[in-house]
Amino acid sequence: MEELKPTTHQAMARFRASLLRRASAVAWVVLIIISAQAVRQEVFGQRGFWIPMAGLSVLLVVSTAARWDRLMATRAAPWIAAAWLMGLIVGITTLAVIPELTATAQPILFGIAAVSGLLLTWWAHALVTVFIGVAIAFVAVTIGAVTTDAIEQVLAPVLTVAVVAAATALVGVEFEREAVRSNEREGQIDQQRLDFERLYAVSATLARAESLAEIVPHLIGTICKYLDAQVGVVLLYDPDRHRLELMSPIWVNGYPLESDPITLDVAAAGIVTQTYRAGKPFYVREVDQDSDNHILLKELGLKQALVAPLKVESLRVGVIIVGDPYVGNFSEDQLEQLGSLAAPAGLVLSQIGRYEAQADMTRRLEEVAQMKSDFVSTVSHELRTPLTSIIGSLDTVNRPELQPTQPTAQHLLSTARRQAGRLQRLIDDLLVVSRIDRGAIPVHLEAISLRQAFDEVNRVVSIEPTFVVDPEGLAVEADRDHLSRILINLVENAAKYAVGSSVELFAWERGSKALIVVVDHGPGIPDHERDRVFERFTQVDQSDTRSKGGTGLGLSIVKSLTEVMRGVVRVEETEGGGATFVVELPLAPALQSVD
Ligand code: ADP
Numbered sequence: 348m349e350e351l352k353p354t355t356h357q358a359m360a361r362f363r364a365s366l367l368r369r370a371s372a373v374a375w376v377v378l379i380i381i382s383a384q385a386v387r388q389e390v391f392g393q394r395g396f397w398i399p400m401a402g403l404s405v406l407l408v409v410s411t412a413a414r415w416d417r418l419m420a421t422r423a424a425p426w427i428a429a430a431w432l433m434g435l436i437v438g439i440t441t442l443a444v445i446p447e448l449t450a451t452a453q454p455i456l457f458g459i460a461a462v463s464g465l466l467l468t469w470w471a472h473a474l475v476t477v478f479i480g481v482a483i484a485f486v487a488v489t490i491g492a493v494t495t496d497a498i499e500q501v502l503a504p505v506l507t508v509a510v511v512a513a514a515t516a517l518v519g520v521e522f523e524r525e526a527v528r529s530n531e532r533e534g535q536i537d538q539q540r541l542d543f544e545r546l547y548a549v550s551a552t553l554a555r556a557e558s559l560a561e562i563v564p565h566l567i568g569t570i571c572k573y574l575d576a577q578v579g580v581v582l583l584y585d586p587d588r589h590r591l592e593l594m595s596p597i598w599v600n601g602y603p604l605e606s607d608p609i610t611l612d613v614a615a616a617g618i619v620t621q622t623y624r625a626g627k628p629f630y631v632r633e634v635d636q637d638s639d640n641h642i643l644l645k646e647l648g649l650k651q652a653l654v655a656p657l658k659v660e661s662l663r664v665g666v667i668i669v670g671d672p673y674v675g676n677f678s679e680d681q682l683e684q685l686g687s688l689a690a691p692a693g694l695v696l697s698q699i700g701r702y703e704a705q706a707d708m709t710r711r712l713e714e715v716a717q718m719k720s721d722f723v724s725t726v727s728h729e730l731r732t733p734l735t736s737i738i739g740s741l742d743t744v745n746r747p748e749l750q751p752t753q754p755t756a757q758h759l760l761s762t763a764r765r766q767a768g769r770l771q772r773l774i775d776d777l778l779v780v781s782r783i784d785r786g787a788i789p790v791h792l793e794a795i796s797l798r799q800a801f802d803e804v805n806r807v808v809s810i811e812p813t814f815v816v817d818p819e820g821l822a823v824e825a826d827r828d829h830l831s832r833i834l835i836n837l838v839e840n841a842a843k844y845a846v847g848s849s850v851e852l853f854a855w856e857r858g859s860k861a862l863i864v865v866v867d868h869g870p871g872i873p874d875h876e877r878d879r880v881f882e883r884f885t886q887v888d889q890s891d892t893r894s895k896g897g898t899g900l901g902l903s904i905v906k907s908l909t910e911v912m913r914g915v916v917r918v919e920e921t922e923g924g925g926a927t928f929v930v931e932l933p934l935a936p937a938l939q940s941v942d
Pocket of ligand 1: 415453729840841844845850869870871872880886897899900901902903926
């Protein structure tokens, strides 16, 4: 576990080390000031001056180079700090007994008393304070000041030291308390940060997964790692069966392990189902106690466990169990952590579950669509051969030398031939549609003269449209069969739905495209139906269409074929009424270069 909690001890050690570093720096300045005073007072050469001065310099060199952070973190820290202060006090006192330096050196002893209050534990501070008191008294006695007014000369400074020491001790105690408080706060913030990091890590693991099988081991593995648990299990609620279903694999000792299917009736007794029903986490301290309630936990070989619901708001999606095969590892804190980790887990698991169900449904629909397309294709193929032979036979019987003489027989024969032709067109359309669906429509692009294409259409269709191609040699890059099917479809539709109206075909050039336009002056297509007519099985007026023998497939085929040739098709209203179909196809490169 990556606990980072700084202790109060560490915080105080850091503070004391920094104070000692600063105090050493200040002590250097003090030494310089005293040296300057010694030069002024001409005592610089005296042994009584330079011996303590040399001692103090050595002490400060050592303390400047010392690794206070480390020293203050040891158990001997108060002794080391006290010894440093004592050394300082001895040095300064020795200098203060030189009468010319007393006034400069003595106040420094007060400063040391103040620093000691912040630096030392209360007993060490008391010791240092007494030591300073004695030093001050010693200075006063040595320089012979204690003659008439002892109270003023000795007791006053000693009392001042006591007051300064007491005041700084109070500040030190308060500071220590504040350090403890801020340390606690820091600990809490650290814990929260850790919780958030874990929450984020769990959410990130979950967000990457696409299936429950992929996510479950990751999820329980991550949670077990954070809670220092050996076993982790997820049970998800199956709304169809109203049961909790154990997700395989389960997590055991750092590895996913496939498990046998286990399901629990949510209404049944037991801590797991109870957690699901109650929607709040439980800490099972001893699985062996009340073992009737802990059957699943026992089966998993657990001696203690944390059980939490996986839920999204009020929607419960399952239960998560983490546990150990021995007693006495978990805490209430961990139960709380499991509760907070279970929230995002529940959210993502439910979403992935829904996503999987949808993906499953889409897959099944695709399979059905494929089956349908295969069926249509097979049936159409099977029908085509007998139908071709029926049409062949009917055409043969219809020849003048074989034609029946009776008018009724002739009428029946021509009806049969017409209906057979209609069936053939339908089968053809169905075959094209199923090829389009399978993406198996062949496309052989070549330059096709539109004049020629119109001529061919004219030969096949049941009416005689007029046509204009401008410029005369206009050509498109298209598949010959597809283009002709498109044109025949549009012209036959015009013949069928605009009965009696003239039909015109135009071909113009526009930019890098050719516009092929089929115009009729019939009833036209209402505004709101114009996009829909290109969808399969769309018939604007069903009764009318049925009587005209439509299937609703023609325009959808026109659209698909136009698109496979990199073109677009739309329908507009003819001026004065009627339908105008516009097909845009790429110009043939040869023609583009001629222009
Ligand atoms: P169908 O086999 O029914 O003709 P289409 O896909 O070719 O199928 O046409 C779809 C519908 O669009 C038709 O049922 C018809 O109502 C309408 N439609 C197509 N062409 C025309 C047209 N030239 N004039 C009026 N309505 C048309």
